[in-house]
Amino acid sequence: MTDMAGASVLVVDDEPMVREVLERYLSAEGFAVGLATDGEEALARFDEDTPDLVLLDLMLPKIDGYEVFSRIREQGSTPVIMLTARGDETDRIVGLDLGADDYVTKPFSPGEVVARVRAVLRRSAIAPGGEPLRYGDLEIDGDRPETRLRGRPVRLTRKEFDLLHHLASRPGVALTRTQLLEDVWDFAWDGDSSTVTVHVRRLREKIEDDPSAPSRIVTVWGVGYRFEP
Numbered sequence: 001m002t003d004m005a006g007a008s009v010l011v012v013d014d015e016p017m018v019r020e021v022l023e024r025y026l027s028a029e030g031f032a033v034g035l036a037t038d039g040e041e042a043l044a045r046f047d048e049d050t051p052d053l054v055l056l057d058l059m060l061p062k063i064d065g066y067e068v069f070s071r072i073r074e075q076g077s078t079p080v081i082m083l084t085a086r087g088d089e090t091d092r093i094v095g096l097d098l099g100a101d102d103y104v105t106k107p108f109s110p111g112e113v114v115a116r117v118r119a120v121l122r123r124s125a126i127a128p129g130g131e132p133l134r135y136g137d138l139e140i141d142g143d144r145p146e147t148r149l150r151g152r153p154v155r156l157t158r159k160e161f162d163l164l165h166h167l168a169s170r171p172g173v174a175l176t177r178t179q180l181l182e183d184v185w186d187f188a189w190d191g192d193s194s195t196v197t198v199h200v201r202r203l204r205e206k207i208e209d210d211p212s213a214p215s216r217i218v219t220v221w222g223v224g225y226r227f228e229p
Contacts, residue, residue: 008032010051012042025110039063057083079120099157135229167227176224
């Protein structure tokens with residue numbers, strides 16, 4: 001049993017073996033597991049069960065995974081880990097670009113999936129606290145959590161917020177992509193830093209006056225990124 005025993009996970013995949021393996025491993029770790037075999041069933045189960053996290057295959061019958069993800073995001077910020085085919089970088093990047101919290105490539109290690117579920121749930125459950133960070137017309141409130149630009153709310157996914165808060169809490173400090181993966185994603189990845197790049201790009205689109213010439217989240221060539229107060 002984990003310290004997150006009882007958290008609910010909705011597994012959406014049209015492959016019976018994948019569903020069976022994930023259900024077995026997640027249940028053994030104390031998670032309550034729901035199953036869906038296609039996009040329509042996934043949305044129905046999501047509305048009925050309100051899971052704490054969704055494991056979502058992208059290639060689904062009836063309604064594809066992208067559409068399912070978009071509808072889930074319309075209802076809130078429930079964490080979503082996408083399941084993608086190995087080597088299909090387009091699916092992976094598109095999924096992250098849409099705002100997925102993580103991705104796992106098939107075939108996968110069930111133990112790795114469980115570890116990533118724990119990591120995403122842990123990050124989504126713990127809001128950065130402390131006094132709000134204010135830099136000019138940008139305010140980042142870790143207790144709510146909420147971001148405002150020129151007095152207007154900025155809609156961020158939970159992972160985007162965590163990344164912004166982490167960078168803004170260390171103004172002027174250059175952080176490597178590896179550091180950001182370990183600190184924000186709370187997981188030791190295999191060297192693929194594309195998710196950091198994608199999330200930085202999405203943040204720039206939302207908080208920069210000119211995303212092509214960012215002044216808040218700047219690139220430190222050969223290192224990573226730095227937040228400029």
